[in-house]
Amino acid sequence: MKPPPPGITESAWLRLNKRAVLDRRWATISLYTGIAITAVIAALSLAAPFLGLRDPLATDLMNALAPPSSEFLFGTDDLGRDIFSRVLHAGRIDLVFGIVTTYVSLVIGLLIGALSGYFGGIIDTIIMRIVDLVISFPFIILILTIAAIVGPGLAGAYIGVIAVSWALYARLTRGEMLAIRRREFILNAETLGYGTPRIIFVHALPNLLRANLVFSMSDIVLNILTLAALSYLGLGVAPPTPEWGEMIAQGQKNLLNAWWISTLPGLVIVLAGVGFSLIGDGLADRLDDSGR
Amino acid sequence: MSLLAFTGRRLAHSLPVLVIITLAAFSVIHLVPGDPARVMLGSRATDEAVTALREQLGLDKPLVTQYLDFLVNALRLDFGESLFQRASIGPIVAMRAAHSLALVAYSILISLVIAVPLALLSAVRRNLLADHIVRMLTTLAFCMPSFWTALLLVLLFSIRLKFFPTSGLGEGIAGYIASLTLPAVSIGLYLAPILLRSLRASIIQTLTAEYIEAARARGFSEARVLFKHVLRNSLISMLTILGVNVGFLISGAVIVENVFSIPGLGSFMVAAIVQRDYPVIVALTLIFGVVVVIANFLVDLSYAMLDPRIRQ
Amino acid sequence: MMPHTPPPNPLLDVRDLSVGLTNRHVAFLAADRIALQVKTGQSLGLLGESGCGKSITLRALLGLVPHPGEIVGGHIEWKGRDWRSFSHREIMKIRGKEIAMIFQDPASCLNPVFTIGDQTTETLRLKLGLRSKAAQTFAADLLDQVGIPAPAERLRLYPHELSGGMRQRVMIAMAIATEPDLLLADEPTTALDVTIQDQILNLLARLKERTAMSMILVSHDVGVVAQNCDVIAVMYAGRIMESGPARDILQAPRHPYTRGLLAAIPQLRVGAGRPPLKTIAGLPPNPAQLPQGCPFQPRCPSARPECRTIPVTLDRNLPGHGSACPFVN
Numbered sequence: 001m002k003p004p005p006p007g008i009t010e011s012a013w014l015r016l017n018k019r020a021v022l023d024r025r026w027a028t029i030s031l032y033t034g035i036a037i038t039a040v041i042a043a044l045s046l047a048a049p050f051l052g053l054r055d056p057l058a059t060d061l062m063n064a065l066a067p068p069s070s071e072f073l074f075g076t077d078d079l080g081r082d083i084f085s086r087v088l089h090a091g092r093i094d095l096v097f098g099i100v101t102t103y104v105s106l107v108i109g110l111l112i113g114a115l116s117g118y119f120g121g122i123i124d125t126i127i128m129r130i131v132d133l134v135i136s137f138p139f140i141i142l143i144l145t146i147a148a149i150v151g152p153g154l155a156g157a158y159i160g161v162i163a164v165s166w167a168l169y170a171r172l173t174r175g176e177m178l179a180i181r182r183r184e185f186i187l188n189a190e191t192l193g194y195g196t197p198r199i200i201f202v203h204a205l206p207n208l209l210r211a212n213l214v215f216s217m218s219d220i221v222l223n224i225l226t227l228a229a230l231s232y233l234g235l236g237v238a239p240p241t242p243e244w245g246e247m248i249a250q251g252q253k254n255l256l257n258a259w260w261i262s263t264l265p266g267l268v269i270v271l272a273g274v275g276f277s278l279i280g281d282g283l284a285d286r287l288d289d290s291g292r
Numbered sequence: 293m294s295l296l297a298f299t300g301r302r303l304a305h306s307l308p309v310l311v312i313i314t315l316a317a318f319s320v321i322h323l324v325p326g327d328p329a330r331v332m333l334g335s336r337a338t339d340e341a342v343t344a345l346r347e348q349l350g351l352d353k354p355l356v357t358q359y360l361d362f363l364v365n366a367l368r369l370d371f372g373e374s375l376f377q378r379a380s381i382g383p384i385v386a387m388r389a390a391h392s393l394a395l396v397a398y399s400i401l402i403s404l405v406i407a408v409p410l411a412l413l414s415a416v417r418r419n420l421l422a423d424h425i426v427r428m429l430t431t432l433a434f435c436m437p438s439f440w441t442a443l444l445l446v447l448l449f450s451i452r453l454k455f456f457p458t459s460g461l462g463e464g465i466a467g468y469i470a471s472l473t474l475p476a477v478s479i480g481l482y483l484a485p486i487l488l489r490s491l492r493a494s495i496i497q498t499l500t501a502e503y504i505e506a507a508r509a510r511g512f513s514e515a516r517v518l519f520k521h522v523l524r525n526s527l528i529s530m531l532t533i534l535g536v537n538v539g540f541l542i543s544g545a546v547i548v549e550n551v552f553s554i555p556g557l558g559s560f561m562v563a564a565i566v567q568r569d570y571p572v573i574v575a576l577t578l579i580f581g582v583v584v585v586i587a588n589f590l591v592d593l594s595y596a597m598l599d600p601r602i603r604q
Numbered sequence: 605m606m607p608h609t610p611p612p613n614p615l616l617d618v619r620d621l622s623v624g625l626t627n628r629h630v631a632f633l634a635a636d637r638i639a640l641q642v643k644t645g646q647s648l649g650l651l652g653e654s655g656c657g658k659s660i661t662l663r664a665l666l667g668l669v670p671h672p673g674e675i676v677g678g679h680i681e682w683k684g685r686d687w688r689s690f691s692h693r694e695i696m697k698i699r700g701k702e703i704a705m706i707f708q709d710p711a712s713c714l715n716p717v718f719t720i721g722d723q724t725t726e727t728l729r730l731k732l733g734l735r736s737k738a739a740q741t742f743a744a745d746l747l748d749q750v751g752i753p754a755p756a757e758r759l760r761l762y763p764h765e766l767s768g769g770m771r772q773r774v775m776i777a778m779a780i781a782t783e784p785d786l787l788l789a790d791e792p793t794t795a796l797d798v799t800i801q802d803q804i805l806n807l808l809a810r811l812k813e814r815t816a817m818s819m820i821l822v823s824h825d826v827g828v829v830a831q832n833c834d835v836i837a838v839m840y841a842g843r844i845m846e847s848g849p850a851r852d853i854l855q856a857p858r859h860p861y862t863r864g865l866l867a868a869i870p871q872l873r874v875g876a877g878r879p880p881l882k883t884i885a886g887l888p889p890n891p892a893q894l895p896q897g898c899p900f901q902p903r904c905p906s907a908r909p910e911c912r913t914i915p916v917t918l919d920r921n922l923p924g925h926g927s928a929c930p931f932v933n
Binding site for chain 1: 424562
Binding site for chain 1: 620622624626627629630631633636637672673674676677678
């Protein structure tokens with residue numbers, strides 16, 4: 001911080017400088033906290049089979065419906081399965097699902113949106129109409145329908161979620177592309193005469209990626225929530241494979257006497273979601289250095 | 293442009309979308325791998341049963357004829373029969389739609405009650421402590437699965453405190469509203485973070501407008517500036533934000549209906565999918581699509597009525 | 605018109621006013637030790653390039669510096685009273701009543717969802733305590749005073765249904781409704797056509813004469829300031845570089861920046877032999893990265909090493925002609 005200029009009270013200058021950097025401080029804290037939370041959950045989940053935990057599928061009716069304790073960190077469910085172990089193993093499925101669906105959708109949406117914005121005209125109109133329809137339609141209905149067509153299991157969930165998510169990236173990218181295209185084309189037309197489309201894409205790509213990456217963090221959260229919802233409803237993952245949403249469904253019948261079965265997996269979902277969201281917030285500030 | 297012309301134009305705009313929706317709904321049965329009739333009856337069905345079903349559903353006719361029949365029937369609100377319940381789908385939908393509508397309206401009310409004041413607070417106290425707290429709460433609520441929130445509410449208010457029923461619909465007006473309260477709160481908490489984020493951004497944008505600065509320069513109190521000038525402008529964007537998120541709202545309603553066993557369209561859809569009741573799936577896909585189109589249209593209409601710049 | 609007892613002189617006395625702002629996580633001074641004085645019936649022109657701090661100075665006078673910025677030093681005296689002695693209520697009373705402000709962009713200075721009548725009568729009801737019927741009549745009268753034809757019908761229109769010039773007149777009508785002692789005009793004609801500019805400036809001149817209203821006119825246009833102001837203060841990088849009676853500044857400018865500004869006015873001459881356009885070399889400075897001493901050094905044709913070390917401030921705006929440059933005369 002520079003020393004206060006002459007004629008300015010020290011306290012006022014201090015106050016002003018503090019306010020100037022406050023934004024950046026919050027964003028940095030956000031980013032690192034988010035990375036920490038996400039890293040811990042991801043690490044634990046990925047390492048789950050090697051941590052010496054109890055078998056997530058092993059039933060132990062003697063210890064059914066046991067509350068959280070030092071022996072069973074998260075308690076056991078109605079079949080005596082260790083919930084902590086199940087939660088970590090489920091993490092592998094949920095986290096991988098969130099990341100894969102998000103980034104596959106991102107790539108698909110980026111390509112379609114970029115091409116749509118670049119070519120414009122009737123192609124753009126048709127694609128954007130479809131995009132608008134997909135986005136405004138209740139996603140769960142679409143995904144449920146696709147799950148019905150493809151059949152039960154994770155495959156239906158993957159296809160369904162990707163079939164809906166790409167549209168958001170397409171719209172985002174197309175908007176950015178329109179803005180860039182106007183600028184680059186004017187420059188090309190004036191100075192170079194005829195620019196190659198390749199130059200446009202090389203220049204455009206960093207800008208296009210920026211907004212998409214920030215949004216992808218929220219999308220990971222949404223997609224994990226969607227898989228959880230699908231499994232809760234009986235589609236998506238089939239029991240006995242552990243999945244966070246499915247575990248919440250399992251615990252519903254014992255909600256009164258064994259609250260931990262439904263509550264704790266949900267808490268983990270929230271924690272993972274908050275982790276990704278914080279990364280998104282931090283990224284948003286870092287990547288958007290256009291001042292205030 | 294007059295309101296009538298505006299309506300006509302928006303309807304014409306929606307037509308291709310509606311056509312796509314009918315095509316999509318219609319194709320659900322035909323996209324399923326294998327023979328649709330056999331898939332519906334299961335692998336152990338006899339050949340006669342399959343042929344009978346195929347005839348009953350008109351699956352032996354050419355595709356175009358099937359589509360046209362489907363369209364004509366839909367316009368007459370005839371959606372065929374549910375395989376599972378062996379009853380006409382139309383009346384079932386009508387009854388369930390009423391309940392879903394009540395639930396959705398209640399949910400919108402609750403989410404507005406949560407989102408509007410918090411968005412105002414957050415925008416006015418931008419980057420200060422209040423804003424950060426509201427934003428953290430918003431992120432938290434955003435990450436909570438709707439069905440999990442619902443179960444927590446049930447645990448707290450239904451089971452421990454016994455204020456509300458755990459499932460189903462209540463009798464009488466008070467009972468009905470009471471039974472819809474926890475579901476509506478669940479959906480409200482699910483929708484609120486989405487509304488809050490967009491509304492906060494919109495209010496911040498309005499706050500930096502020159503006419504707001506001019507109002508302050510005229511010595512109007514901050515309260516007047518906020519509640520008369522800013523709010524009126526934000527009301528318009530609030531409608532748009534709601535309209536844009538109708539699909540999200542409906543998705544939440546579908547899930548929550550299942551948690552509380554509310555006999556609405558959402559639980560009907562899920563049951564139909566689990567039971568492979570394809571006529572119902574097709575009918576509901578069509579209906580949900582049309583609902584979204586109507587909702588968007590209504591939002592545009594009210595936008596046109598409220599914003600004087602568009603009314604001309 | 606109400607009988608008008610003239611307020612004490614000077615009306616507005618500003619000394620050492622400094623305003624801090626933030627940009628891109630850096631704090632800087634948008635206005636640095638500003639000194640101004642406005643007497644009753646006098647109009648002061650604040651002249652300078654975009655971003656020199658003239659607009660933020662105006663806002664500071666009304667206490668409208670946007671958060672996270674704030675006034676970080678100096679004194680403002682209004683009618684002999686120090687601004688720090690005013691309660692928040694009193695300041696709000698002064699705003700829109702004794703001191704009024706008009707803004708630059710007619711497209712965005714009126715709320716688009718309320719009619720002209722709604723917005724005008726709102727001011728009248730709140731600041732003058734008029735009842736609804738009386739407010740309507742007075743509003744129509746005001747619109748007439750500012751030269752809007754068919755005022756009664758215009759009241760029912762929305763801002764987007766009026767032209768830019770009309771909207772600016774409405775702004776002025778709302779501002780003069782309370783017969784303010786001081787009118788702050790932030791680039792009121794910049795966004796208007798040249799012919800309309802003239803009309804608006806004439807209107808302001810007439811109103812000024814009628815009620816002995818003082819005015820601070822902010823502009824980057826030398827011509828506008830030259831024709832309408834008794835006193836001129838030239839701003840650069842948040843500081844007053846030179847100030848004095850308009851005639852003196854225009855005919856015998858003492859600061860190199862003022863000289864550059866005046867020399868840059870295109871000369872209209874018919875036929876061949878027109879001299880080339882003189883410009884001031886370089887670009888306006890980044891207020892967060894000003895050099896030591898005089899901020900104009902990098903672009904000043906008369907710069908010398910001592911310019912880095914001299915404490916550059918312009919003291920009281922004396923009746924005489926004050927310049928911040930001790931070297932050039």
